[in-house]
Amino acid sequence: MANSRQAVRGREAAKPARVSRAQRALILKALADPRRFELLQQIAKAGCPLGCAQARAALPISAATLSHHIKELETAGLIDVRREGKFHYLSLRVGVLASLAAGLSALEPASAPGR
């Protein structure tokens, strides 16, 4: 729906792709809400895609609110939502957090970008 710039990478495994300014703002805003962060943690912790019911069990929020947060995380590109009939499954989109982290670390003087 939105991004098609991903996964086309040659050899080196862990090189994080750059995130645009706009997407970075989206991601940071998504992470800034404590509940959403906790939800993301739950998704990350579970090895397999997380069902909404499990997510609800972990967070004391209504279904409407959960739906809202899921959409925020998805819009930010932090998670993938696999819609399978009646159920939806949430999984972490790998690389996004790493890219953000790399961008943040790059601001620090110690990690001089010149090498």
Added chain:
Amino acid sequence: MANSRQAVRGREAAKPARVSRAQRALILKALADPRRFELLQQIAKAGCPLGCAQARAALPISAATLSHHIKELETAGLIDVRREGKFHYLSLRVGVLASLAAGLSALEPASAPGR
């Protein structure tokens, strides 16, 4: 005024200190505002402490708003403010961004914390 948990580290140089949940929320909220992020970038980019006048030149905001954002960044622990008479100087507090970045990366499955 707030944190006294810092700098007590034995040997290994770059090991980032953990951030509490509350502080992480503060930091992420501080970073989530585009203007604030840009301000932080300016501070980081400048090698030496940045004067408020330079900050204002870089950002199209009023003095009141700038003051507000500075306080947010300071409260989050992202910057240090050296108050020197009439002028204030902003500098990046090293290690905080790195700690946050490390915490975020740790959520990704690739960097299995089990080793």
Added chain:
DNA sequence: GAATCAATTCGAGAGTTATCGAAATGTCGA
């Protein structure tokens, strides 16, 4: 088709925050 369950959308209330102009505080030099 009707009932049931999962998830979303709608509408609204409460709380938070970004922003500014105006006023206040603090500092320096004359």
Added chain:
DNA sequence: TCGACATTTCGATAACTCTCGAATTGATTC
């Protein structure tokens, strides 16, 4: 002490967002 300048605080407005219950959509089963 006075005036000029830097920064903060105050007060207020507008915009945003978290949250929920109720209504809706969509899929499955009977």
